[in-house]
Amino acid sequence: MTAPLTADAHEYGLVGDGTADDRPALQELVDALGDATAEDGRPRTVRVPAGRYVIRNEPVLWRSGVSLIGAGRGATCFALSNPGAPTQPVPLAWFTTAQHGAGPGRHIADVTFAHFEIDGLGVETEEYEVLAKGLGLQYVLRGRFSDLYVHDTAATGFGCDFLQDTVVEGVLTERCGRQDPGEKMGGAGIGIGVGGWGPVERLAVTDCTARGNGTNGIFLELQQEQWVPPRGIRVTACHAEGNRYGISDWGADGLLVTGCTMLGNHVAGFDVSAQGTTSVGGRGGLVTGCVIDGNAGDGIALGNTPGPYGFHGNRVGNNGRYGYWEHNLAGGDQEPATDIVLESNDIHDNALDGVRVDAPLHEPAIVGNRIRGNGRRAAPEARGGGEGVHCGPLSLTDERADWLPGGHRGKELTVGGGSVDSSAEVTGGVTAETSAEISAVVTDNTATRLTLAPVRPGADTAWPDGTPAPGTAYRLPDSPAPRAGLTAAAAVTHPYVQGNRVRDDGHPRTQIHAVWIADEATWTGGRVSGNDFSGNGSASTRFDSAPTGGRWRDNAG
Numbered sequence: 001m002t003a004p005l006t007a008d009a010h011e012y013g014l015v016g017d018g019t020a021d022d023r024p025a026l027q028e029l030v031d032a033l034g035d036a037t038a039e040d041g042r043p044r045t046v047r048v049p050a051g052r053y054v055i056r057n058e059p060v061l062w063r064s065g066v067s068l069i070g071a072g073r074g075a076t077c078f079a080l081s082n083p084g085a086p087t088q089p090v091p092l093a094w095f096t097t098a099q100h101g102a103g104p105g106r107h108i109a110d111v112t113f114a115h116f117e118i119d120g121l122g123v124e125t126e127e128y129e130v131l132a133k134g135l136g137l138q139y140v141l142r143g144r145f146s147d148l149y150v151h152d153t154a155a156t157g158f159g160c161d162f163l164q165d166t167v168v169e170g171v172l173t174e175r176c177g178r179q180d181p182g183e184k185m186g187g188a189g190i191g192i193g194v195g196g197w198g199p200v201e202r203l204a205v206t207d208c209t210a211r212g213n214g215t216n217g218i219f220l221e222l223q224q225e226q227w228v229p230p231r232g233i234r235v236t237a238c239h240a241e242g243n244r245y246g247i248s249d250w251g252a253d254g255l256l257v258t259g260c261t262m263l264g265n266h267v268a269g270f271d272v273s274a275q276g277t278t279s280v281g282g283r284g285g286l287v288t289g290c291v292i293d294g295n296a297g298d299g300i301a302l303g304n305t306p307g308p309y310g311f312h313g314n315r316v317g318n319n320g321r322y323g324y325w326e327h328n329l330a331g332g333d334q335e336p337a338t339d340i341v342l343e344s345n346d347i348h349d350n351a352l353d354g355v356r357v358d359a360p361l362h363e364p365a366i367v368g369n370r371i372r373g374n375g376r377r378a379a380p381e382a383r384g385g386g387e388g389v390h391c392g393p394l395s396l397t398d399e400r401a402d403w404l405p406g407g408h409r410g411k412e413l414t415v416g417g418g419s420v421d422s423s424a425e426v427t428g429g430v431t432a433e434t435s436a437e438i439s440a441v442v443t444d445n446t447a448t449r450l451t452l453a454p455v456r457p458g459a460d461t462a463w464p465d466g467t468p469a470p471g472t473a474y475r476l477p478d479s480p481a482p483r484a485g486l487t488a489a490a491a492v493t494h495p496y497v498q499g500n501r502v503r504d505d506g507h508p509r510t511q512i513h514a515v516w517i518a519d520e521a522t523w524t525g526g527r528v529s530g531n532d533f534s535g536n537g538s539a540s541t542r543f544d545s546a547p548t549g550g551r552w553r554d555n556a557g
Helices: 023-040
Strands: 006-008 017-021 044-047 051-056 066-069 076-081 093-095 108-122 135-151 161-164 166-174 190-194 200-206 209-211 216-222 231-236 239-241 245-250 256-258 261-263 268-272 285-288 291-293 298-302 309-312 315-317 324-326 340-343 346-348 355-357 365-367 370-372 382-384 389-392 395-398 412-420 430-432 438-445 449-452 472-476 484-488 491-493 496-498 501-503 513-517 522-524 527-529 541-543 551-553
Touching (some): 161 166, 245 261, 291 298, 389 472, 484 501, 501 513
Parallel strands (some): 216 245, 231 256, 261 291, 513 541
C-alpha cells in the first residue's frame, strides 16, 4: 500500500454504510500511514467522507503522526459496537500504558481528531468497563481534538490522559458513562488523567460542552499518588450541565477555570475533593468569571486540599444546598486549607448557607463579596395527596398547595406509601397503602409545582419505575435553621473578612444571620471589618462559640 500524506478513507476500503464493519480497513490504513510516518517523519491524515462507519468488537490501535478528519458532526459518524465481544471495550481509538506500553518515551505525537461524531450506544459490556470510552489515548504530544460530538458511551466519552502541548476545543459530550452507576471511576463527558509528563502539562480545554454525563462533565485527575500535581492546565469558556459534577479538579496544581457555566449538576457545579483514583485534591487553582447556578447540591464544593485556591468574580446562585461548601471527604488530605480566597463573588439565593465552612481553614480571605438572600429552603414540612395531585416526568403538582416559592429547594421529596382522601386538607393524613416509597430531589418550586432532578444524569425522568399515578401521597421534610450568609462550623484561624455585603432584601427574609459561628467551631484571630451585616432575618451575628483574639470593627448591623 502506498502512503500518501492525505488519504481518502473510501479509497482504502472504508464503506460507511452503517452495516459493514469498517474497523479492519481503518486499522490497516492507520498502520500503513503510521509506518510511513515513522520512516520519513512526515505526519499523515485520513479524511473520512460523510457516512456511518461501524467499529465492531475491537478498537483501532492508533499510531503516532496519523490524524483523523471527518466531514463534520452528524455527517461523519463512527458507530461503536461489541455484539460479538461482550467483555471487550470498544473505543474508536486507543493507545494506553497498560495495553500498549505508552509512556513519555513511547507516545502519540502530531495528531488531530476533528469534525466527526462518535456514537457509543452499541457498546454494552457485561460489567462496567472503564475503558469503554469514545476516545482512549494516553501520552499524546502536540495533539488537537476539535469539533467532536461524543455521546452515549458506556464509560467516559473523551477519555484521554497525559496531554502535552495539546488543545481540546469544541468537544460536545452527552449522556456518556451510561453504564456507570455514579460511583465508579470514569463515566464522564471529558475525563483527562494528569501527571504523566511531570510537573508541567501544557493543556487547554476550551469551548467544550458536557451534558447529562454519568459522573463529571469535565474533570482533571492525578493518576499516580506519588506524582507531582502538574501545572499548565486551563479550562475556558466551557459549559457543564446536568452531570453528577460539573467541572472537577481532582489533582492538578494551578488549574485555571475561566468564563465557564456550570448549571443543574446533581452534586456540585465545581468540585475539588479526594474523589479521584489517588484521593488527591487540586491545589493552587483559580476560578474566575463563572456562572455556577441551579445545581441540585452545592455551587462550589472544596475540600481535601492544602490550598491555596481562589474564587474571583463568580456568580453562585440558586443552588440546592450551599453556595460555597468547605468540607473534607474521608481518605483525602485533612490538613487545614491555607489561603482560600473568596473575592468579589455574587453568592445569592442558595437553599441553605451562602458560605459554609465544615473543614479547617487557615488564613482565608473573604473580601468584597455580595452574599445575599440565601437560606431559601425556608418552607415548613408539607404533605398531601388525592385530588389535585399529579406528577410529570420531572415534576409534582399539588393544585391545593400554597408553598413559598423556592422554599423546598434541595429537599428530598418522598412519594408513595399511601394515598390521601380527596376531602382531606393538603396536610391531611394518609389513608391507604398504594405503592412503595420512592424519593426525588427538588430543584425548585412555585406555589403549587415542584421541579425535580432526573433520577440520574442524562435521564429524562425523576421516577425509576414510572411516573406515579394521580393522587399519590407525598411528603416534604421541614427546613433546617438557622441559615446564614456565612457559617463557620470548624476551626477558622486568622481569617480576613472585609468589605462584604451580607444581607437579605427578600420577602420574607430567609437568610437568618449574616454570620453564624456554630458551637463546634473555633474562630481565632484575624480581622472582620468594614462589612455590611444589616438586613437579615434576625440578628446580624450569632455566636454559639465566641470568637477569640483578632479584631471585629466597623461592621454595620
